Amino acid sequence: MNESPVDQKHRPAVVIMGVSGCGKTAVALVVADRLHWRALDADDLHAPGSVAKMRAGVPLSDADRWPWLDRVGAALVDTSPSHDGTVMACSALRRAYRDRLRAACPGLRFLFLDGDPDLIATRLARRRGHYMPPGLLASQLQTLERPGLDEPDVLHLDLAPPLNEVVERACAALASPPAHTTIP
Ligand SMILES: Nc1ncnc2c1ncn2[C@@H]1O[C@H](COP(=O)(O)OP(=O)(O)OP(=O)(O)O)[C@@H](O)[C@H]1O
Numbered sequence: 332m333n334e335s336p337v338d339q340k341h342r343p344a345v346v347i348m349g350v351s352g353c354g355k356t357a358v359a360l361v362v363a364d365r366l367h368w369r370a371l372d373a374d375d376l377h378a379p380g381s382v383a384k385m386r387a388g389v390p391l392s393d394a395d396r397w398p399w400l401d402r403v404g405a406a407l408v409d410t411s412p413s414h415d416g417t418v419m420a421c422s423a424l425r426r427a428y429r430d431r432l433r434a435a436c437p438g439l440r441f442l443f444l445d446g447d448p449d450l451i452a453t454r455l456a457r458r459r460g461h462y463m464p465p466g467l468l469a470s471q472l473q474t475l476e477r478p479g480l481d482e483p484d485v486l487h488l489d490l491a492p493p494l495n496e497v498v499e500r501a502c503a504a505l506a507s508p509p510a511h512t513t514i515p
């Protein structure tokens with residue numbers, strides 16, 4: 332059966348956001364699996380030049396980020412009938428980046444993985460086979476504009492519990508109507 336454009340527009344999408352090592356990719360993959368949504372990773376949409384910069388430990392500039400965010404925004408709009416929604420892992424560190432994504436994908440929700448920088452650093456130090464050098468964490472923490480209470484549709488989630496627990500909480504939060512919520 333064909334879907335109308337209205338149905339396509341209303342297919343849900345969530346961005347799992349936060350600094351490098353907060354668990355975006357790990358959480359997005361399992362949440363997508365549980366909800367039968369598709370999992371995407373904004374890291375896969377960087378231009379080759381940006382990947383080279385990150386590998387070299389050079390922080391990206393906004394000039395690098397705007398075209399990347401536009402690719403992420405376009406990818407968030409899910410028109411495929413084979414998925415019930417989209418989970419995107421994307422750092423979305425600044426309010427302006429999040430607003431750019433909201434403009435591309437109306438109704439977009441964010442799930443902010445928040446927690447102790449020392450714990451994040453420990454997890455990054457253990458992580459293997461990833462191009463993001465752990466030293467970039469400090470610059471990401473500096474860039475991060477924590478979503479404020481005035482920001483719509485942001486769920487705050489503690490990254491400290493084991494992965495399956497974080498995923499449980501994320502799925503439960505996504506099952507409730509959009510609101511600015513802190514998950515205990
Ligand atoms: N809740 C958790 N408990 C334990 N380990 C976790 C948890 N969440 C993520 N990890 C581990 O922490 C490391 C960082 O997670 P992940 O790669 O998903 O972070 P990320 O936010 O996607 O980082 P980047 O922005 O660099 O891609 C990984 O090795 C992952 O397996």
Ligand SMILES: [Mg+2]
Nearest residue numbers: 355356374420
């Ligand atoms: Mg990742």
